[in-house]
Each structure stands twice: as structure tokens, then as C-alpha cells.
Amino acid sequence: MIRVRGIVLPDREERSFWIDGELLRTDPVPGADLVVDGGYLLPGLVDAHTHPGTERPGVPFDDATLRSHLTDHREAGVLLVRTPGSAARIPAWVDEDPDLPRVRSAGRWLATPGRFVPGYGRDVTEAELVAAAVDEARSSSGWCKVIADWEFGDPAISLGLLTEVVSAVHAVGGRVAAHCQTAEGSHNAVLAGVDSLEHGRYLDQDLLDRMVRNGTALVPTLNVMGNKIDEVRAREATPRRDWLLKGWEGAVANVRAAEEAGVLVLAGTDSFPCGTVANEVGWLIRGGMSAEAAIAGASWEARSWLGLPGLVDGAPADLVVYDVDPTLDPRVLAHPSAIILRGRVVRSRNL
Structure with a gap:
């Protein structure tokens, strides 16, 4: 048996945990090996929007690539990921591998005609969408992902149809993510009552209170657009380029407004390489979120939203450790000094 001791966030209380198998325990066990002594303890980091297994349309989903991507997440301290849509269903062996992060999958992207890359997800007609959403939710971790809109000038899925999807999926105990x-x-998507709004670049801030009432989380994925925004600005002016720039400005502004309204804002990268959720946290902070709220959306709040407790007795033994408080210096989030996944030490340095 091993023991860890440090200051637990967000409570900022010094505690000790004894790791019994894959669980945290608070009852002392004499003789346990002290593998972490000091520092700041967080529940394992979370990437709430990542697509491991393939990096671009046209490239087949591959188990070796999936393992590599998930390993990259783990090495960055990301111990829980949500895959809101994938080119294939996440195989069962992932949950059985103790060396890989925990995965919450939404099955395959659900794309109706004219929305999304043809053949990259699960192409369905609008008449088939409700049944397909229920099927993906039942066949995955309880989530499904609907491509609710797509490109500049394209019509979105109607409110009536999306409401039917949400009602049917909720009826079987599932949850709906909407691109x-x-x-x-x-x-x-907001009026239909989806459980998570992915990207939300043109989200009307007047809808934030509705999101709070419905429990709809916002996953803005600023990282993926922020990393190429200068290149977009340098393009020749076109309606689509202007649409992208205005959407970016709206997405950044919505981050602070959402936090102030009480919407749960989660960190999701939607980009490669995997294991860069610290960058997304940085973008959320630049967008106006407090450092603590941004980190919560990549750790304890995100884990709770996905059904896992924080660092308490009986919780999964998934934790990351930092030399300094990451809410005071968020740059350290990319450099955990210790990582423990499912009770196994991935990285440890006695602090």
C-alpha cells in the first residue's frame, strides 16, 4: 500500500490518502510507502472534448493510434477524457487497460445530410436521427453527439428535431452533446436542452441563464481556434473568413460571461497533439475566467460532471501533484511532478 500527502485543491487543506487497490482511503495504514510528501494535489485532469484514434478525415480509426493518443493524455496528467464523437466506437479494451485514462465516449458523430465530413462519423437522415442518437447513447458511455450545425451559411438542425433527440436520449438515461x-x-441546442454545447462560437449571451436552468455545460474549445487565429486573420477577406473571426471573438467573450452567469465551463482541446489541456486552461483564463474556475473545469468540476468524485474517501485513486499551487501559477499545470492513475504510480518525485 502507498500513501500520498499534500494540500488538496480546491479545499486547500493538507491531507493524507492511503491507496488501497484503485481507491483512495483516509483511514491510516501503518507502514505504507510515502510516495508523495508535499505539494498540491488535484483530482486527475480532464479533457472534456478530445477525439483520440484518428487525427483527420480520411484516415481510418486505429487502435494503435488510440492507445498512443490516450498515453499522451496520461503523461500530461489527463486521467479522464470525454470523446464527444469519434470515427468509430471506442473499443471495450480501453476500459480494461489500467495504463490508460478513463474514457467517457459519445459513440460516433451523428451527421445529417450536408452537415459534417461525409463518411467520417455515422451518416443518418433526419428521419433516422432520433433512433440513431438513442442507439449511440446506449452503445457508449451514455452519451451521443449530434452535429447540430456545420458550415457558414448552412442551416442548423431544427429546434423541433433536436428537442425530439434530447427527449428520447434522456428517456433512456443518456446525455446529448451538440456541435x-x-x-x-x-x-x-440550448432551447432543446442539450447537456453540453460544444464550441458555441455564436452563442447568444441572453441564453446563458437558460443554460444554467437546464444544466447545459459549455465546452468552448478555444485552443483549437486560438492556435490558428493569426493565420485566419492573415487570409484574404471573404464572408467565411469574417464569419470565423467574428465567431472567435464571440467565443472568447462568452467564456467570462458564462462563468459570471453560473454556466459550467469545461476544458476541451479538440486538437492534436493530445495531452494539451493545460493550453486550453490558459485560453480560458485569457478569455476572462478566473484561474480557479478554469482549472476546476479541467479537474474536479469536470470529473464531478462526468460522474466521478474528487479526492475523498472511496474515490478512484486518480490524482496529479504540483510543486506550487496551479491556481496561482497556471503554467505549472503542464508539468505535474507526480501522477497516479487507478492507484498505480505513473510518475513520482518525493517533494
């Missing part, structure tokens, strides 16, 4: 990057798509 939204247009005003119409975000509007329809």
Missing part, C-alpha cells in the same frame, strides 16, 4: 458554431445551431 454548434452558428447562432441558429446554438440557439436550437
Whole structure:
């Protein structure tokens, strides 16, 4: 048996945990090996929007690539990921591998005609969408992912149809993630009561209170657009380029407004390489979120939202350790000094 001791966030109380198998325990066990002594302890980091297994359309989903991507997450201290849509269903062996992060999958992307990359997810007609959403939710970790809108000028899925999807999936105990990057798509998704709004670049801030009432989380994925925004600005002016820039400005502004309204804002990278959720936290902070709220959306709040407790007795033994408080210096989030996954030490340095 091993023991860890440090200052637990967000409570900022010094505690000790004894690791019994894959669980944290608070009752002392004499003779346990002290593998972490000091520092700041967080529940394992979370990437709430990542697509391991393939990096671009046209490239087949591959188990070796999936393992490599998940390993990259783990090495960065990301011990829980949500895959809101994938080119294939996440195979069962992932949950059985103690060396890989825990995965919450939404099955395959659900794309109706004219929305999304043909053949990259699960192509369905609008008449088939409700049944397909229920099927993906039942066949995954309880989630499904709907491409609620797509490109500049394209119509979004109607409010009526999206409401049917949400009602049917909720009826079987599932949850709905919606890809939204247009005003119409975000509007329809919020009014339909989806469980998470992915991107939400043109989200009307007047809808934030509705999101709070519905329990809809916002996953803005600033990292993926922020990393190439200068290149977009340098392009020749076109309606689509202007649409992208205005959407980016809206997405950044929405981050602070969402936090102030009480919307749960989660960190999701939607980009490669995997294991860069610390970058997304940085973007959330630059967007105006407090450091603590941004880190919570990549750790304890995100884990709770996905059904896992924080650092308490009986919780999964998934934790990361930092030399200094990451809420005071968020740059350290990318450099954990210790990582423990499912009770096994991935990295440890006696602090």
C-alpha cells in the first residue's frame, strides 16, 4: 500500500490518502510507502472534448493510434477524457487497460445530410436521427453527439428535431452533446436542452441563464481556434473568413460571461497533439475566467460532471501533484511532478 500527502485543491487543506487497490482511503495504514510528501494535489485532469484514434478525415480509426493518443493524455496528467464523437466506437479494451485514462465516449458523430465530413462519423437522415442518437447513447458511455450545425451559411438542425433527440436520449438515461458554431445551431441546442454545447462560437449571451436552468455545460474549445487565429486573420477577406473571426471573438467573450452567469465551463482541446489541456486552461483564463474556475473545469468540476468524485474517501485513486499551487501559477499545470492513475504510480518525485 502507498500513501500520498499534500494540500488538496480546491479545499486547500493538507491531507493524507492511503491507496488501497484503485481507491483512495483516509483511514491510516501503518507502514505504507510515502510516495508523495508535499505539494498540491488535484483530482486527475480532464479533457472534456478530445477525439483520440484518428487525427483527420480520411484516415481510418486505429487502435494503435488510440492507445498512443490516450498515453499522451496520461503523461500530461489527463486521467479522464470525454470523446464527444469519434470515427468509430471506442473499443471495450480501453476500459480494461489500467495504463490508460478513463474514457467517457459519445459513440460516433451523428451527421445529417450536408452537415459534417461525409463518411467520417455515422451518416443518418433526419428521419433516422432520433433512433440513431438513442442507439449511440446506449452503445457508449451514455452519451451521443449530434452535429447540430456545420458550415457558414448552412442551416442548423431544427429546434423541433433536436428537442425530439434530447427527449428520447434522456428517456433512456443518456446525455446529448451538440456541435454548434452558428447562432441558429446554438440557439436550437440550448432551447432543446442539450447537456453540453460544444464550441458555441455564436452563442447568444441572453441564453446563458437558460443554460444554467437546464444544466447545459459549455465546452468552448478555444485552443483549437486560438492556435490558428493569426493565420485566419492573415487570409484574404471573404464572408467565411469574417464569419470565423467574428465567431472567435464571440467565443472568447462568452467564456467570462458564462462563468459570471453560473454556466459550467469545461476544458476541451479538440486538437492534436493530445495531452494539451493545460493550453486550453490558459485560453480560458485569457478569455476572462478566473484561474480557479478554469482549472476546476479541467479537474474536479469536470470529473464531478462526468460522474466521478474528487479526492475523498472511496474515490478512484486518480490524482496529479504540483510543486506550487496551479491556481496561482497556471503554467505549472503542464508539468505535474507526480501522477497516479487507478492507484498505480505513473510518475513520482518525493517533494
